[in-house]
Amino acid sequence: MAACTVPDKNCPRCPRLATFRKNNRAQYPDKFNAPVPAFGTDNPQLLVVGLAPGLKGANFSGRPFTGDYAGDLLYPTLKKFGFAKGDYERRPDDGFTLLDTRVTNAVRCVPPENKPTGDEINECRSFLQSELSAMKRLKVVIALGGIAHNSFLRALGLTPSAFKFGHKKHYTLTPRQGLAYPVLLIDSYHCSRYNVNTRRLTAGMFEDVVALARHHCAKAAA
Numbered sequence: 001m002a003a004c005t006v007p008d009k010n011c012p013r014c015p016r017l018a019t020f021r022k023n024n025r026a027q028y029p030d031k032f033n034a035p036v037p038a039f040g041t042d043n044p045q046l047l048v049v050g051l052a053p054g055l056k057g058a059n060f061s062g063r064p065f066t067g068d069y070a071g072d073l074l075y076p077t078l079k080k081f082g083f084a085k086g087d088y089e090r091r092p093d094d095g096f097t098l099l100d101t102r103v104t105n106a107v108r109c110v111p112p113e114n115k116p117t118g119d120e121i122n123e124c125r126s127f128l129q130s131e132l133s134a135m136k137r138l139k140v141v142i143a144l145g146g147i148a149h150n151s152f153l154r155a156l157g158l159t160p161s162a163f164k165f166g167h168k169k170h171y172t173l174t175p176r177q178g179l180a181y182p183v184l185l186i187d188s189y190h191c192s193r194y195n196v197n198t199r200r201l202t203a204g205m206f207e208d209v210v211a212l213a214r215h216h217c218a219k220a221a222a
């Protein structure tokens with residue numbers, strides 16, 4: 001049987017998140033309020049892995065990073081380096097298109113206070129693993145934050161302690177490390193409003209990460 005890459009809209013596997021979802025549906029009945037599917041092509045050269053939908057961002061819009069501050073930094077930066085086209089307008093029907101790129105989250109349902117538990121991260125990883133199994137051309141993965149970094153590595157059966165997270169740190173994961181081809185994992189601080197407001201991450205620092213991804217994709221294609 002083919003692996004499932006998209007959770008059911010009533011996925012019950014994380015009871016706390018299912019209860020939160022139910023409450024949000026009652027409070028915001030005209031919003032998306034379901035596991036947020038990935039955005040972009042199924043078989044990309046660049047995969048961006050975030051943490052989880054924001055309550056009034058992706059959880060409302062139904063598209064990762066769409067409608068909250070993080071998307072305001074992520075999507076124009078991807079476009080600047082040729083990974084997207086069109087105008088990002090914070091709406092899932094804005095026509096903004098990713099080019100050979102996919103954006104997903106380690107956890108598909110919005111968690112209270114943006115904090116999924118370890119069990120919830122582990123529970124949702126099978127969807128990331130299923131996505132990865134369909135990617136035969138993947139060249140670069142950008143992990144936005146330590147949870148995305150760790151969950152991506154665990155999805156490949158790797159031990160995160162062997163790959164310490166740090167902004168702009170990058171690791172070449174070789175076939176022996178769980179992939180059928182080498183992939184460059186690049187870490188970035190999450191492009192959240194909090195990180196930008198505290199200057200932990202600047203637009204320039206984030207551009208450096210995406211530029212590295214572009215450079216590696218170009219090198220791999222040469």
Ligand code: SF4
Nearest residue numbers: 007011014035109124
């Ligand atoms: S976070 Fe993932 S595994 Fe948990 S309920 Fe949502 S879709 Fe299901």
